[in-house]
Amino acid sequence: MMKKVEAIIKPFKLDDVKEALNAIGIQGMTVSEVKGYGRQKGHKEVYRGAEYVVDFIPKIKIEIVVAENQLDPVVAKIREAAYTGKIGDGKIFVTPVEQAVRVRTGETGTDAI
């Protein structure tokens, strides 16, 4: 069985997370720049006395598909590397994945990831 790990992290933590995952043998990931908010909420900007609340904060989303037996160390490593202890560190979501196919060779399942 395979699992997809989606992690929303602070942008400046991306390199740390990537290196931590490389160190435990994770060989690929998909990264996107996203915006959103959770408990951190937005921030306030004031222009000549006019206050604007910026709701959505820039974050990085990492997507990785792993074999089930790798799941726990991957989640642990991401959490460790992305941690600052301050509000806004992000979240990690895990979902089941039914199938994976490598386009070039046609390999399927865990062989394809």
Place this chain on the structure above:
Amino acid sequence: MKLRWWSVMGMGWLWPVSTAWAAEAALNSGDTAWMIMSTALVMMMTPAGLALFYGGMSRYKNLLNTLAMTFAAYCLTSVIWVLWGYSLAFGPDQGGLIGGLNYFFFSGITPTRLEGTIPTNVFALFQMTFACITVALVLGSIVDRMKFSAWLLFTVLWVTFIYCPIAHWVWGKGWMARMGALDFAGGTVVHINAGVAGLVLALVLGRRIGYGKEAMFPSSIALTALGAALLWFGWFGFNAGSALAADGLAGSAFLATNTSAAAAALAWMFTEWLVNQKPTVLGIASGVVAGLVAITPAAGFVGMGASLIIGVAAGVLGFFSVARLKRKLGYDDSLDAFGVHGMCGTLGALATGLFADPAVNSGGTGLFFGHAQQLLIQLISVLATAAFTASGTLVLVYVTKALAGGLRVDEEKEVVGLDSSLHGERAFEIE
């Protein structure tokens, strides 16, 4: 030297002094060189300084429209000025109210003709740059929503029927000059005039869609800061050039101008820091302009100490005008032409009546130097300018509305942005 004092006193009421000295007047090449340079400096204030200052504050989708309105204001006024504007403002006085049409199409303004110690054509061009920036200042109140065609029409009408008469009253030996009103470089003529006109135009146009509800971010504070710096640089031509000579008075005006701008920037910055917890770059840039505006009428009349006081007062007043007064009254003066130019221009005009020092310029004595009546004269000039501009602009706004078939772009164009819907362009391509 005696000539100098008169030429200093009011950029234009040289002629009533007497023809006795006029016959002796000779061209001074130092003065002429400085005035040609000053003219170029003030020119830069409009399509570079003001365009960037305002453009950076308008939303990203309206940045080019703001530049277009500023450029068009400069170009139109340049043409109007040489056709009839100069004549209306500086032609032979007609009852203290307006100049005659003797210089229509610049007729009679030959290269050998002198105004004091400089060629009349240089004087006329220097004055032209003032007319250009004054009408361009107005657009700060109405960016993001006005039809371009309506703006062009308004510019033509406003320069002709509002700017030219007021410039005549103050600098063209009209009634305000005779009353003894002191306005060295344009507190009433330029700043109160533009600020009040902007407010009237903003009130008739109405607020922008979403004003007060949605965030309206400036497109680039960096552009605004650069614009403020260019305005500051050009303002040395504006104020020191208004001495109409390369002399100690020009130096004194330069000193007052720079000191006031710097003091106002610091005052705005610290006030904002205290009130809103952050010293913003927009606040520093706005403070610079507030200080420059306030010192404009006073530049050639007050000493260094007074320029510091005027600057600090302008920084604090400017901040509260745009951050508090505007919100309380609820009008959408988008880039604060009234809050900065109207309010700080008034401050400067009144302060001139307090601080004018005869040791700086024998042509002006304020309340603190024993001439209490000067403050009253200044107050009358402020009120008369505001009243004439407010009522005259209101009439012209409705004339413009009728001629242009409306003042405002339709809702869809406003939401999409004027750069794309009116000009078919965009300011940035960012991937």
